[in-house]
Amino acid sequence: MERLRALVGSVARTGSAALALIRGEAGIGKTVLLDDCAGHAGAAGFAVGLGKADELHHLVPLSSLMACLTHQDRPLLSDEAFADLSRGHDHRIWLVQHLAEQIEALAARTPVLIGLDDVQWADPLSRSVLAQLPARVRTSPVLWLLTRRPDASGEADEIFAAASRALPAVDVRLGPLSASAIAQLADDVLGTDVDEQVRDLLEGAGGNPFLAVELLTGLRSTNSPGEPVPTGLVAGVRGRLSALSPGTLRLLRIGAVLGRRFRFQDAVALSGQPSPAMVGMLDEAVRVNVLADKGDCLVFRHDLLRQAVYADIPPAHRRALHREAAQQLVTAGHQPIEAVSHLLTGALPGDEEAVLLLRRAADDVLPVTPALAADLLTRALELTPPQHPSGFDVGERAIVALTRAGRNKEALATGERLLARRPPPAVSSRLQAAIGATLWNLDRAEDLRRRLDATLAAGGASPETAARLRALRALALSRGNDLSAARADGEAALREAVAIGDREAHVQALFGLGETALNAGETAEALRLFTTLSAVDPAYLPEEVMACQHLDDFARGEHLLARATGQKEGSLREGMLLWSQGHQRLGLGQLDDAEADFVTVERLENEVEAPVHQVNARVVRSRIGLLRGDLAAARHDLVAARERLAVKPNPGNTAAVRFLEALHAGAADDHARALERLREVQRHDGLMRWRLLRTWVDEAVRIALRGGDRELAEDLAAQAEAHAARNPDVPTATGLAAQTRGLVANDVGLLGRSVTLLRGGPRPLNRAAALVDLGTALVNAGRRAEAVEVLTEARATFAESGAHAAAARAQSLLGRAGARARRASAGPRPSQGWEALTASERKVARLVAAGHTNRSAADLLVVSPHTVNTHLSAVFRKLSVNSRVQLTRVVAASEDG
Structure with a gap:
């Protein structure tokens, strides 16, 4: 106490x-x-x-x-x-x-x-x-x-x-009471004359005060001290309640089935007795201090009392009461989920009413707790006889719920069991459509394609199901090399979906087409498709944001993100929205804010157990660490990326981690290992196939050249040029093409052109990297004055973004160019204290110190409250405070200073 x-x-x-x-x-x-x-x-x-x-x-x-x-x-x-x-x-x-x-x-x-x-x-x-x-x-x-x-x-x-x-x-x-304390309880209940038989009984209570009192009260209520004393709580409660009327005992049993807290009217309905006749029974139950009348409900005075009464009900009678209770609760207007506990206890295989109620309850809770919905539907499937036609419908719903809950292997196993029963073609195609999302989540795109081919060839699907199957096939093909087939299937599915008005197929077709366009490098077409998709389903607005970024239209992306923060939370996929926001910040060279977004993405995904972006978020964070020169953090994130890759080893994730390993090897001057890892990426469709790596292609060319593999460098430059040809109006694409070709050819003119092109784009880190390449070439050509100018700009750009390691490399090249030694620019921030805070963290700290909540701070900063929470966590850690009161004092002191 x-x-x-x-x-x-x-x-x-x-x-x-x-x-x-x-x-x-x-x-x-x-x-x-x-x-x-x-x-x-x-x-x-x-x-x-x-x-x-x-x-x-x-x-x-x-x-x-x-x-x-x-x-x-x-x-x-x-x-x-x-x-x-x-x-x-x-x-x-x-x-x-x-x-x-x-x-x-x-x-x-x-x-x-x-x-x-x-x-x-x-x-x-x-x-x-x-x-x-x-x-x-x-x-x-x-x-x-x-x-x-x-x-x-x-x-x-x-x-x-x-x-x-x-x-x-x-x-x-809390441990048990001492023997002397239990003896005092006995004195309180029975008086001071407590014989050895009673003391032996109390030893069975194990020092538990409630059990001891109930046993003693039961003993006292029997009025037969000479009879053998029952042992155990059930016997004690039975003795205590033996003098009650049969009607009161039935009321208590009904209440024990309904729960510790129940409504009198529910008990009346379940008893089949008129309400006035039950009032006296209620009065008696309250008088003996078993029930308490709370006005809106009745409550057992203690869980153990309810459990003792419940345990004293014969099992067959108990099951029947649970079944009746479920029916009564639904009849009385309760939500289906409130009756489910009774169904799970009282329902037997073949109980169609129970199956229907479980399905209704699962539909209600699916948006809230998909895991619970999956459990309910799995139980409904168990109650459905194997040959009953409704089993396939229940099973289809179970697959969807299990997939939504992230239990993809269970979903697939459920689907396989249902398909093994050889359902009719129309049913089989519906099951395969349900399994499609499961296989996509499991990164089994090729398996998904094979299944869909067989299902579509078999025929028999309804128009809605056929459109969904074709849309899924387009999505599966978007991961392969035959993107023209993916596009054809997606367009066919879209036409069918629009014609029949099936929203699910419509959304799936647009998503598959958008993915295909992005994988093909057709970014303008991808933006058109994702803009259409987000109009159909606003949850896909983050895909529209990402498509804007691929087109270098960061202004539109910023507008969409600001619009998203003003929308009703929950209407968007919060993790994906923050993923797109993180890439917006990364592209703009705002490394601190980008890292905060990626940290937040991982936290949110962990909270809902949906690890979609975990691998690539760690890849990006590790690269940020390398740019900053924080090698310990970068290595930590590399290890984390490898661990998460083992859980989700799809080709894109694998390529990202292998390239990250190449970057780390290059940073350690292990050029052979860096080249080996880069070749692994290139063997699987090429580096430019993976959207995350497209803006990093210049680094890939440097790795190839440092490793002495000019053929690989030529191949990478050619890929960048092909991508630029598909996106001639995107400065980053055309600038990277010129930069990589200039690196391979050691052409100062091409490197200068790349800088000019990248100046027209929004990505300062890519521009600074191109400036370094140009400055290096100018130094080698003996044009030192020009080199100093471009390298000075590169150093300043890197430093402004917080890429201190990259800025230091630019400074080193300035020395080679003969520039005067200058006072070193600010390096990495300290880990503790006010100076350790990023600019965004300081803004959050000042707003919170001024009395703002996370929500109001987020509204002022036009960011997600989740991002504010991440910043605030960092603020508290760096300032070693644990309350807003303490933070206010620290902020005031820093401002005064």
Whole structure:
């Protein structure tokens, strides 16, 4: 109690968050301790929200956390704050951000305590959110209190571990009472004359106060001291309730099936008795202190009481009651998901009504918790007889949900089992269309193409399914070499989709065509397609942004990003949006901001367990480290990229990592190894085939020339020229073509032309690299004065972007050109203190110190709140502060200084 009260004081005093996990077996006193701490915090001015997870409602998304935040006499948050729980692609990302903003705003007015009892029964979405929220609001005065049983699964430990990495976390373990304390309990209940038989019974309670009291109360209620004393809680509760009327016992059994908290009207409906007749039974149950009447619901006084009553119901009767409860809840207007727990207990194979309800519940929760939807549909599939026609429809839905949940191998295995039953052609084609997204996620493009060829050749698909299959085939072919076939299939699928009005096929066809155009280097056509696609589905706006970047139209890309930040969160794919924003910043030479975006992308993808960009994000971050001269960070990111490549080893990822390895080898002057890695990339379709590497082709040519492979250098230059021919109005494409040809030919004129072309584009790092190549050639040609001019510009451009290692190499070349030694420009920033902050981090620090929330700071900076959160995390780490109050003092001191 002292430790928890001290934590309350610490949160109030420092203005920063903390978390405590109270562990102990059922009945040991966790709830009492939680209530005491909440009462102490309330008296100290905290806004308090307490909730309890329910064993029989553990599937309802967010129900456990909602109990803490909204189910109070004075709720922390209003129901309106959760009115829209069916948002688009990245709902979980939106939800965590939305809750963080709501709690942050509340904590700006008063400290907050959020307590959840029995977290082991929390629903999956609440657990997922709780694993992220404490760290997300660590800069605000929020105390999180959780309780759990020791025999529970490890979700609470994961929440505790995640929090302890970011904020103070206290682990409170409650043990059993001493024998003397238990003896005092016996004296309180039975009087001082406690015989040895009773003492033997109490030893079985194991020091658990609740069990001891219930056993003693059961003993006292039997009024038969001479009879053998039952052992165990069930027997104790049975003895305690033996004097109740049969109707009251039935009410308690029905309540035990409905859950620890249930509505009286649901119990009445399930009993089949008229409501007036049940009132007396309710009064009796409350009078003996088993139930508590909370007005809007009835509650068992303790979980163990409910569990004891529940365990005393014969299993067959229990199953029947669960089945009836599910039907009654739906009839009474409850959401299907609220009845699912009963179905999972009471349904038997062949129960068509149960299958239908599971499907409805899965549809409801799919946008929120796809993993839960997948579990429900998998169970529905198990309940469906193998030869029943509806099994294929349920299975198709299960495949989609499993794929959305990232469980692609399970989705594929489910599809294979269904296809093994040899369904009719129309059904088989639908299953293959569902499996298509799974195979795409598994990077099995060639396998996907073969399946689609066979399915389309077999015929029998509906027009909608045929259009989807053809669109998927176009997408699969976009990864291969026959891009003309990919384009033909995509255009055919698009015509069919538009003709029949199938939106899914329409979106898939446009996406496949856009991917094909980008892979072919036809960037103008790619932009046209992705612009059309984002008009059909705004979630694909990031693809439009990326297409703008390939065309060097960064102004339009910036406009689209600003428009996206003003849209309703959740309507876009947040990870992909930040990926496109990161490349916008990288292209503009804003290395600090680009790195923050890529860090944020990885964090968001980890939170929703969807590792789409993990490999390439680390590749880019490692290259940024090399440009800065931070070799330790660059090597760390290289190792991380290799680890993530092992998980997602598609050709594009493999090419990116191999080229990164070439860059590292070149930085270490291991030219042979650098050349070996570059050749590996070139053997697989060529470096220019991979969009991420196209703006790095000049470095590839240098690696080839330093390694003595002029043939490879010629090949790379020819690829760059072919790409430029397809994009004659893109300065980066034409400039790189001239630059690479100038490097191969050692042609000062071509290198000068490349600089001129790149000046017309938006990419300062590419321009600076071309200036260095030109300056080197001028030095070698003895034109030192001209070399000094262009190398000075290159050094300044690199330094402005934070590419300090590249700037240092330009400075070294200036020395060779005979330039005067100059005072070294500012090198890499320190790792700690105000000077360690990037320009964006300083902006965020000043706004937060001025009282802005993450949301309002993001709105002012026209960036995502996720990006602000990443910047703020870096600010707190570099300044060694853990609250907004402390940050305000540091900012004030730095400004005064």
